[in-house]
Amino acid sequence: MPLQPVSRRSVPDEVFDQVLGEVVSGALGPGEALPSERRLAEVLGVSRPAVREALQRMAQTRLVEVRHGGATTVRDFRRYAGLDLLPSLLVRGGSIDVPVVRSVVEARLLIGPGVAALAAERRDAAHVAQLTATVAAYAGTDDPVERQRHTLAYWDLVVDAADSITFRLLFNSLSAAYEPALPVLASVIGAGESAGAYRVLTAALEEGDPETARAAAERVLRPSTDALLTALNTLDTSRESP
Amino acid sequence: MPLQPVSRRSVPDEVFDQVLGEVVSGALGPGEALPSERRLAEVLGVSRPAVREALQRMAQTRLVEVRHGGATTVRDFRRYAGLDLLPSLLVRGGSIDVPVVRSVVEARLLIGPGVAALAAERRDAAHVAQLTATVAAYAGTDDPVERQRHTLAYWDLVVDAADSITFRLLFNSLSAAYEPALPVLASVIGAGESAGAYRVLTAALEEGDPETARAAAERVLRPSTDALLTALNTLDTSRESP
DNA sequence: TCCCGGATAGTGGTCTGACCACTTGACCAC
DNA sequence: GTGGTCAAGTGGTCAGACCACTATCCGGGA
Secondary structure, three states, rough: OOOOOOOOOOOOHHHHHHHHHHHHOOOOOOOOOOOOOOHHHHHHHOOOHHHHHHHHHHHHHOEEEOOOOOOEOOOHHHHOOOHHHHHHHHHHHHHHHHHHHHHHHHHHHHHHHHHHHHHHHOOOOOHHHHHHHHHHHHHHOOHHHHHHHHHHHHHHHHHHHHHHHHHHHHEEEEEEEEHHHHHHHHHHHHHHHHHHHHHHHHHHHHHHHHHHHHHHHHHHHHHHHHHHHHHHHHHHHHHHHO | OOOOOOOOOOHHHHHHHHHHHHHHHHOOOOOEEEEOOHHHHHHHHHOOHHHHHHHHHHHOOOOOOOOOOOOEOOHHHHHOHEEEEHHHHHHHHHHHOHHHHHHHHHHHHHHHHHHHHHHHHHHHHHHHHHHHEEEHHOOOOOHHHHHHHHHHHHHHHHHHOOOOOHHHHHHHHHHHHHHHHHHHHHHHHHOOOHHHHHHHEEEEEEEHHHHHHHHHHHHHHHHHHHHHHHHHHHHHHHHHOO
């Protein structure tokens, strides 16, 4: 059995997660006022600084608005929250949220080719070498989870080659959401992917033509996207009609 | 003169911004250890809870790693930070960072058409009506800043129509970065845009064909993107050779 | 009757000082 | 070397106090 680092959740972390849960679940709707810091501290049995830390982090995520002298109110996270909220929405309460995963998978398909096109314009020899090595590593294993880790590494390199800080941060945010769900998704994607498509994409990137790379990236992403979406659909309907 | 709300920066906000500046400017490189909380509190002349709040927010942004009992160390923000960091990178120290803006503008051009395609599949009559109204408002004003605000509102509606939580949060993050720079960018974009292109896009969305919408979105975004990129290039070179 | 003004209670903002829990590194015994 | 012990320094948490600000209510003046 693989040993894992013991998780030690701090008090403010715990408070943060609880309040965040109330907000994203809709138990506390936009405009509603939270209990006062003192009251929250009392109810949760923790000190006020602990509550403060949690609420300030909530404010930074634009989930609540705190006003000096006034009450702290809930904001509409769909309208104001940033992409960093995605992981919290994805795995709410232990299980994954199907519509959220669907949108992430769609976004991957829509954004990936664009990044590949940028990368084709700006890659250098070192990038190509690393990409080639990663494809080889991908082709060299049969473990689905391991293969998915290599695809993540591959796209990480593509983003590097694209040399865009915006896409880099975007990729980081999506990865942070993707990573925890990776074991679950790996089995679904399964045979949907092939090393061949990645080799074609790598060749296109080496070639340096943006449109070729864009098309190749689409051919890489399409099969696993379709596999995931159909799997999500059956998941959805099976839950709706038990 | 237009009155503005007085800005009341809290102590933890100030600390956060200072430490963040040190990190994103590279003054504190990845792996380096921050001074201890007590030391920071002493140096900055504030209390430890204030420092703590700031550092916890830094940790949430994945800019630093705090370890109980050990030192707090700087992480590589390019590798780990999420898209919510973008505004901080964009306007570092009062002036805007040209390469960062460039990447945002590129991303806009690469992502926009994809969102439009999604929106074409999922829009309903209410969306189309609102889009039409927004185009009319856009065409009805000559003030560049006002026009850009309508543009933002238009894309906000497109994202709504696309019905994707991922793109919604992504749009929120990009907007948060875009908004402060809007007055500056508005003058550059200037005549690059036309209500006509937006009308075509709206018609394509109403029609419901993804590929038509994608192409129309590209035609909407291309001119202003080109205008911005060339403006950024001259800005760049003029700064390099004074 | 209406409206304005100040009292007041309750909120978030900040500080102090203390103690606990953990990591690190040095030192020591085996 | 290996493992155990200990001290110093770090972050984690708490309690209580006071300040700054807002919302609300209520009484007096128009």
